[in-house]
Amino acid sequence: MIRKTAAVWAGKATGTLSRVSRRGGGTTLPGDIARIIDPKILTRLAKDLTYGSIVVTGTNGKTTTARLLSWLLEGAGHRVVANRAGANLIFGVTAAALNRAGSDGRLKADWGVFEIDEASLPKAVDEIQPRATLVLNLFRDQLDRYGELETIAKKIEKALGAVPETSRAILNADDPRVAEIGLNLARKPLWYGLDDISVASTTLPHAADARTCPRCGSSLIFDAVYVGHDGVYRCPNHDFSRPTPEIAATNIKLDGFDSLALTIDGTRIEMPLGGLYNCYNVLAAYAAARSIDLTAAYIADRLRTFKAAFGRQERVEFRGRHLILVLSKNPAGFNETVRTAVELAQGKNFIVGLNDRKADGTDVSWIWDVDFEMLKGKADVVIPAGNRAHDLAVRLKYAGVAAEQPQTDSGKALDLLIKSTREGDTAYLLCTYTAMLDLRAELVRRGWASPYWET
C-alpha cells in the first residue's frame, strides 16, 4: 500500500511538472515513473474501480468507440477514467489512472474505459482484467509498426483466452481476422456486425488486406463489403465464414460527416457522427453498453447529443471557412474518410496531410494503397501538406488528381486554402496523426481553435 501511494504521488508530481512545461499535456511520462516505483501499480489501481474496466482495441475507431462508451457511462451517472487518444500504450493507461487517483493512492472512479494499441493488448488485459474487451477490426497499419496482422491476431487471441470467466469478448463478426480470433476462443464471444446491403459495395478496395481464408488460404468470397475488408464473407471450401452477429445494425442512413442513423434490435439510433465506419464504432459501443446492462432506450437517447473527440470530425471555423478535421492514419482509414468526404458529403476542398514521424509511421509507401483516385474530377482544391507533402503530390498525380503545390509548412497550407476557397466554403482536413497536430497547432496559434488539452 505504501509503495502504491508512493507510486501515485511520484506519477502525479511528474504529470504536473510536464503540464507546466507544456510538453504535450503530461500524458504518458507519469505512467513511466510510477511503474518504475511500483510495477504492479496499474493492477492495483484497476482494482479500486467500483465496477471494472472496458478495454477497446483494433486498428481503427478505438478513440471514437472509447469516447462513445465514456459518454454513455457518464450520462448514466458513473465516474469514468479514460486515457487520451495517442496515449494508448500501457504507460498512457497507467498515467490516466494515476491522474484520477486521490492523495490516499486510491483510484476514484466507477469505470475505466481504456483504448489500447493492438500490440499492447495482452499486457493491458493481464494487468487490468477488464469486464469486457472490444476488438473492432484488424487492418494493416503503417507498415513499419508491428509487422504482420497474423502475429497481432495470435497475440490478441492468447490474451482473450486467458481472461477470467466474468470477462466478455465483444468482437466484430464482419472482420475476417477478428472472426478467426473469436472462433478459436473456448468461450463464445458476443458478435456484432452490419446487416444492411444497401450501404455495402461488392468489391474490395485496393487496400483490403484480409482477402484469404485463415484456415485454408483460399480467396474469401465477399457477398458484401462495408469498410475495408469488413463485410459478409465465406470461404469457398466451407471451413470459415462470417459468424452470425447477435447485435446487428440494419436500416442504415448516412449523411456525410453530419449524422448517421441505424436500427439495432428494434431501437432506432440517430446521432451527429458521420461515415459508415462510425456505424461500426456505434455498434461496438452499443454492444458493450448492453453487455453491462445499460438499456437500449437510454443508449439511443444519450447518443443523440454525442460530441466527437479531437481530430475525429472535429469542426473549426477558420476565416469564414468551415474546416472538418478527420484523422486518417492508414489505408483502410484513409479510404473511408476520402469516400465519406467525396461521396456522402460532396466535399470539394481538401488539405491532405502526411507526416513520417514515429506516430505516423516512418515508411510512407502505404499511401499507394489509398484509393486517392476517388478525388479525381470530384475535388476542386487538393492541397498536399505535411513533411511528406511531396510524396503525397506524386501519389495524387498518379491518381489523376490536379493538386496544388505541396506545402510542408502548416501555416502556408492553411494560407493556400484561404487563397483557393471562398467564404462559406467547407474544407476537409484529412491527415495522419502528427500532421493533424501540426495543422491544429497552427489554428491554435492563430486563435481559431483551443489547445487540445483543454477540450
Ligand SMILES: [Zn+2]
Ligand atoms: Zn477456407
